[in-house]
Amino acid sequence: MNAMNTAHTIDPRPLYTRATEQIAALVETVRPEQLDAPTPCADFDVRTLLSHIVGGTRRIAVIGEGGDGLAVHPFADGVGDDGWPAAYDDVRARVLKAWADDARMDAPVRVPWGEAPGRNALSGYVMEAVTHTWDLSESLGRPRELDPELAEFALAIAHRVLPDGQRDDEELPFDSAVPTPEGADAYGRLAAWLGRHPLVTA
Numbered sequence: 001m002n003a004m005n006t007a008h009t010i011d012p013r014p015l016y017t018r019a020t021e022q023i024a025a026l027v028e029t030v031r032p033e034q035l036d037a038p039t040p041c042a043d044f045d046v047r048t049l050l051s052h053i054v055g056g057t058r059r060i061a062v063i064g065e066g067g068d069g070l071a072v073h074p075f076a077d078g079v080g081d082d083g084w085p086a087a088y089d090d091v092r093a094r095v096l097k098a099w100a101d102d103a104r105m106d107a108p109v110r111v112p113w114g115e116a117p118g119r120n121a122l123s124g125y126v127m128e129a130v131t132h133t134w135d136l137s138e139s140l141g142r143p144r145e146l147d148p149e150l151a152e153f154a155l156a157i158a159h160r161v162l163p164d165g166q167r168d169d170e171e172l173p174f175d176s177a178v179p180t181p182e183g184a185d186a187y188g189r190l191a192a193w194l195g196r197h198p199l200v201t202a
Helices: 013-027 046-064 084-098 118-139 148-161 186-193
Strands: 108-111 114-117
Touching (some): 013 046, 013 084, 013 148, 046 084, 046 118, 108 118, 118 186, 148 186
Antiparallel strands (some): 108 114
C-alpha cells in the first residue's frame, strides 16, 4: 500500500479501525504499577498518555459527528486506574460510528492543522494513533507484536505532512527527526521521523 500516493483517495477507516483494535489490546495489558512509568513523550507518564489517547479519540469522534473537535480537551479526566480499557473501548466505538457514513470522507472538517477533507483528516489521525501505540508499547516493554502495515501507512503520512525533518515550530507536537536506529522496523522509522527515542533496547 502506497499511502503517499493514495492519501487523497484511500478510505482510511479500515486502517483506523485496526489501529484502534491494536491500541485496545495494548491498553488491556497495562498493569497498575506501570501507570507511573515514563513514556517517549517527555511530559507524559503512562497514565497521562492513556488520558491523551482516550481524550484525543473523543475529539476525533466529535469531529466525525460534525461538532467542534477543537473545543474538546484532548485528555480524559476522571478515569480510575482500572478504567482505561473500558474508557477506550467506549470512545473508540463512538468514533467508528461517527465516521461510518461514506459522506464523511469528502466532507470538509476542521482539525488542529487546518481544514481538510474527512479522509485526509482521518488519515492524519491514523498516524497519531499508530504513533501513540508505539509510545505506549515502548513504555510497557513491548508486550505485543505490532501491525507493520499500520506503521508503513503512518510513516508515509508523516513524510507527507512533515516533509522537513527540522522542526522549530513550537505549535507542532513533534520534535525534529532523530537518526533512525540501525535495523529499525517501520515503527522505529516512524518514531525517529517524529523525533522520538526508544525506551527499551531491541
